[in-house]
Amino acid sequence: MEIIVRKLSHSFGEKQIFENFELRLREGGIYGLTAPSGRGKTTLLRILMGLQKPDSGTIPQGVRYSAVFQTDHLLPGRTTVDQLLFVRGSRRDRDAAARFLSGLLPEDSLYQSVGELSGGMQRRVAIARALWADSECLLMDEPFTGLDEETLRLTADFIFAHRQGRTLLLSTHQKELLSGYPFAWLTL
Amino acid sequence: MKPAKSTSPLGRLLIALFWLGVWQAASMLAAKPVLFASPLDTVKALWALLPTGGYWLSVLGSLGRISLGFFLGLLQGLLLGIAAFRFAWLKALVSPLLTMMKTVPVASFIILILVWFGSGPLAVIVALLIVLPQIYFSTLSGLDSTDPGLLEMSAVFRVSALRRAWWIYRPALMPYLTGACASALGMSWKAGIAAEVIGTPLRSIGEQMYLAKVYMATAELFAWTLTVILLSSLFEKLVLRLLKEVGK
Numbered sequence: 001m002e003i004i005v006r007k008l009s010h011s012f013g014e015k016q017i018f019e020n021f022e023l024r025l026r027e028g029g030i031y032g033l034t035a036p037s038g039r040g041k042t043t044l045l046r047i048l049m050g051l052q053k054p055d056s057g058t059i060p061q062g063v064r065y066s067a068v069f070q071t072d073h074l075l076p077g078r079t080t081v082d083q084l085l086f087v088r089g090s091r092r093d094r095d096a097a098a099r100f101l102s103g104l105l106p107e108d109s110l111y112q113s114v115g116e117l118s119g120g121m122q123r124r125v126a127i128a129r130a131l132w133a134d135s136e137c138l139l140m141d142e143p144f145t146g147l148d149e150e151t152l153r154l155t156a157d158f159i160f161a162h163r164q165g166r167t168l169l170l171s172t173h174q175k176e177l178l179s180g181y182p183f184a185w186l187t188l
Numbered sequence: 189m190k191p192a193k194s195t196s197p198l199g200r201l202l203i204a205l206f207w208l209g210v211w212q213a214a215s216m217l218a219a220k221p222v223l224f225a226s227p228l229d230t231v232k233a234l235w236a237l238l239p240t241g242g243y244w245l246s247v248l249g250s251l252g253r254i255s256l257g258f259f260l261g262l263l264q265g266l267l268l269g270i271a272a273f274r275f276a277w278l279k280a281l282v283s284p285l286l287t288m289m290k291t292v293p294v295a296s297f298i299i300l301i302l303v304w305f306g307s308g309p310l311a312v313i314v315a316l317l318i319v320l321p322q323i324y325f326s327t328l329s330g331l332d333s334t335d336p337g338l339l340e341m342s343a344v345f346r347v348s349a350l351r352r353a354w355w356i357y358r359p360a361l362m363p364y365l366t367g368a369c370a371s372a373l374g375m376s377w378k379a380g381i382a383a384e385v386i387g388t389p390l391r392s393i394g395e396q397m398y399l400a401k402v403y404m405a406t407a408e409l410f411a412w413t414l415t416v417i418l419l420s421s422l423f424e425k426l427v428l429r430l431l432k433e434v435g436k
Contacts, residue, residue, distance in 0.1 A: 020266075051343070067342060071337060073337045075359075086342075087345040133345050
């Protein structure tokens with residue numbers, strides 16, 4: 001499903017962030033989104049997900065998204081595997097979820113409570129959850145924050161390995177580290 | 189300031205002995221020993237009560253009524269709290285009533301219930317009236333404390349309402365509910381027994397306490413008091429353990 005945003009206008013108080021903004025994401029496209037902070041990367045993603053209503057404009061309805069949010073939003077006190085099962089599957093899928101996660105996280109962290117994981121590991125759990133969920137389009141808001149360069153590459157590889165043809169829109173301020181990946185770059 | 193260290197078992201034993209000694213001394217100093225039973229008299233009185241059928245019938249009667257009232261109040265407070273959280277108009281409608289229930293003196297309720305229903309269901313209703321508003325308000329606060337970020341996340345991932353309730357709302361609610369239950373438990377026992385003393389329903393601890401007053405039998409009064417303390421702390425342990433299981 002193609003994602004088309006038309007004539008999007010939105011402002012925060014006095015500050016107009018979008019004015020007749022247009023966006024077209026073709027099905028299965030891979031897009032990187034860069035902009036100086038405060039330009040509305042997060043707002044754009046939130047508007048797409050339906051979490052924020054724009055002042056005016058049309059946004060596509062009924063698209064099934066999965067997302068990495070600005071903050072991780074993991075279920076506190078639950079294990080890494082539970083985070084995945086919350087968005088898809090049941091107890092029977094535990095092993096499958098663990099196998100999936102083991103491509104991105106150390107084995108001993110899979111049945112640990114997420115509160116005991118480091119910030120970077122929690123971030124990777126949030127990324128794995130987005131990829132594990134059923135969706136047509138992946139929206140990732142600065143998914144690589146708090147990851148060192150090596151982990152960033154590992155994580156980016158993981159994203160591409162499990163994208164499964166879904167449209168990807170990923171915002172980042174580390175464009176130069178992603179030069180090896182087939183992103184079409186958009187700037188706000 | 190550093191927090192005080194917790195006392196060792198030996199220390200606790202010594203503290204218990206100290207206060208038992210104070211109790212013993214006070215009873216010896218009392219003008220008429222009949223007005224202030226000593227620890228030994230109390231234990232003797234309890235020992236004499238234990239093998240009697242009447243003791244156990246009274247214990248069962250009060251335990252049954254108060255715990256029934258407690259669980260009815262817990263269930264209703266919880267359901268009403270959830271419904272009020274979901275529907276703003278319901279919250280606006282019922283909150284004043286529940287605030288009133290919290291502030292009206294228990295004695296007024298006791299007398300009103302005696303007039304309306306008699307002494308039979310008295311302790312059940314009193315315990316219920318004590319527990320219900322406490323559980324209602326803490327259910328609301330607990331649900332309100334839910335992390336909005338988690339709710340947004342579950343909305344984007346289209347997680348079912350049932351799953352959301354179990355994995356997001358329940359963990360937010362449990363600490364509030366457990367705290368409210370712990371305080372409501374003790375209060376329901378105190379108010380329930382007070383109601384029984386006033387209404388003197390047959391086969392109840394309150395009735396026995398009232399009789400102890402009539403005969404000025406302080407040893408028996410203390411024995412019944414000890415019974416209430418034991419029952420209410422046992423009941424509290426049981427309920428809190430139950431809640432812990434649900435909260436896992």
